[in-house]
Amino acid sequence: MKIVPRPDYVAAVKRALGRAPVTALLGPRQAGKTTLARAIAQERAKCHYFDLEDPGDLQAMQHAQTVLGGLRGLVVIDEVQRRPELFPVLRVLVDRPRAAARFLVLGSASPELLRQTSESLAGRIEFVELHGLGLDETGLSSWRRLWLRGGFPRAFLAASDRDAFAWLANFARTYLERDLPQLGLSLPPLLLDRFWTMVAHYHGQTWNSSEVGRSLGISDQTTRRYLDVLSAAYLVRQLPPWFENVAKRQVKAPKVYVRDSGVLHRLLDIVAAQNLFAHPKAGASWEGWVIEYILRRCGDRRGYFWATHGGAELDLLIVRGRHRHGFEIKLSDAPAVTKSMQIALADLQLDSLAVVYPGQRRVTLERRIELVPLTELDDYLAKSKLLLRPRRPNSRTPE
DSSP, rough: OOOOOOHHHHHHHHHHHOOOSEEEOOTHHHHHHHHHHHHHTOSSSEEEEEESSSHHHHHHGGGHHHHHHHEEEEEESHHHHHGGGGHHHHHHHHTTTTOOOEEEEEEEHHHHHHHHHHHHSTEEEEEEEOOOOOHHHOOOGGHHHHHOOOOOOHHSSSSSSSHHHHHHHHHHHHHHIIIHHHHHHSHHHHHHHHHHHHHHHTTTEOOHHHHHHHHHHHHHHHHHHHHHHHHTTEEEEEOOBOOOSSSBBBOOEEEEEEESSSHHHHHHOOOOOHHHHHSHHHHHHHHHHHHHHHHHHHHHEEEEEEEBSSSEEEEEEEEETTTEEEEEESSSSSSOOOOOHHHHHHHOOEEEEEEESSSSEEEEEEETEEEGGGHHHHHHHHHHHOOOSSTTTTOOOOO
């Protein structure tokens, strides 16, 4: 399989390894963590690689202090969530005088993994989150394929849409049958599939735990816990509401989004571009995909939405210090300024409001409101001082 270069993530991991004795590279399965780690390992004169899905390596970690204690250079431990008891051992090893090794641990962000690292390695570990492929890596001309198939490398680089969605179906089945039960979702696979599909149908809407619980015959507390597990595994984003001291009743439940658009489309049985544009959830899919890209490019997990019970709303709000930037995401050829946008601009005192759409024309619609094509979004974020890293101008779509 061809590989999409990911230099920004390579640089981020290298910086973390230079600052902390332990670096955790976290993200969903199949996002490319192992490929990235192997590329970094190949550059090191001394490197030791342990894959805890290999029975031999897993067995060796039963004697972790003996096996790891004499190693020098870079030590990579893949699928570390399978041995959470390793973290106290790592703390002992990195606290030794003149410790000779740096550790790079890879894993899905299970609640157990995060709990163990926070307790055992506080002050000794740095986290790098690996997302799926983005337009800054695949090239702007690939946006239709990336939106349809999602950012998992094997889906995006598949020879055809049919192959991409066959891979996504197997990916979802593996999560349902093996990974999610390990993360605390103890429902039978068939019920898990129903729950995940219901989340997909809530994509872009405020979450109603009671309604979902009644449909599945479980409590609303249980549905919230299961949603939290999906969020911790980087499969779902819960976008929190922004509360403003205004004289309006405001929505206080989070909005939910399936983070990878390809997984969303598999759950909704959208397997071709012509089906996507005709689907009732096309606008919500576009909204979630663009929101995910904006948050990734801004390097900020503190994104919010805003909505009132009177109907005014804002798809995404990013707050940086005293500055507030709003985003409305529209799957339309010619979006216009709406009353809702004007209310959000005034009530939230926004510095700017971008209306992101799939067209080509960039134009100022009103004072502080700009129509921004997807292909010029990075330029808009840079001028707004929100962009974390500039897009490489020679980024091209892998064939």
